Amino acid sequence: QVLDGAGLDVDFHLLSPKGETLVFDERKSDGVHTVEAEDGDYMFCFDNTFSTISEKVIFFELILDNMGDDGQDQEDWKKYVTGTDLLDMKLEDILESINSVKARLSKSVQIQTLLRAFEARDRNIQESNFDRVNFWSMVNLGVMVVVSAVQVYMLKSLFEDKRKSRT
Numbered sequence: 438q439v440l441d442g443a444g445l446d447v448d449f450h451l452l453s454p455k456g457e458t459l460v461f462d463e464r465k466s467d468g469v470h471t472v473e474a475e476d477g478d479y480m481f482c483f484d485n486t487f488s489t490i491s492e493k494v495i496f497f498e499l500i501l502d503n504m505g506d507d508g509q510d511q512e513d514w515k516k517y518v519t520g521t522d523l524l525d526m527k528l529e530d531i532l533e534s535i536n537s538v539k540a541r542l543s544k545s546v547q548i549q550t551l552l553r554a555f556e557a558r559d560r561n562i563q564e565s566n567f568d569r570v571n572f573w574s575m576v577n578l579g580v581m582v583v584v585s586a587v588q589v590y591m592l593k594s595l596f597e598d599k600r601k602s603r604t
Contacts, residue, residue, distance in 0.1 A: 438467040438554050441561040442493030448484035453477070474501075494561075496554040500547060 439445045444464075451460035451470065454477025460470045464487070472479075483495050 438496045438551075438558065440494040440496050440554060440558040442485075443488060443491035445493075445558070446488075447493055447495065448482075448487070450480075450482045450484065452480040452482075454479060496557070498547070498550060 439447050445466045446464040447466075448464060449460065449462040449468065450458065451472065453459050454475065459472055462468055483493075483497075485493050
């Protein structure tokens with residue numbers, strides 16, 4: 438997601454370890470991409486060459502699911518399975534509940550991070566608008582002061598006595 442910069446757009450490229458283009462987005466402000474991964478190094482690039490004058494602030498998040506650690510965690514829990522006959526719930530049920538809570542908390546953290554990125558982009562736009570409004574308000578105020586000074590001078594010149602008086 439582009440948080441700040443002129444146009445709020447950028448090009449995005451994602452290449453597989455074999456060098457194949459998986460994703461190519463031109464001049465987008467945000468996007469979500471899901472890719473089935475294979476072993477190897479992926480390359481992603483945010484390209485701003487079409488707008489070299491203005492710099493951009495980019496937020497991105499890389500989420501890796503199913504990394505293969507779950508099987509080891511379940512094996513660690515199985516060594517505590519002694520005397521489960523006394524419990525109403527099986528240890529597997531507790532493990533399933535814990536993993537469900539863990540997944541939901543992880544999703545909540547991801548959503549909150551995304552919302553923070555949206556808030557940062559909106560704050561940058563709001564601050565830019567605030568600066569523009571202040572600038573043009575000052576220009577307007579300056580014009581009003583100049584116009585009022587000219588009007589006072591013009592009115593004063595109407596009531597001046599231009600005859601030379603002799604005393």
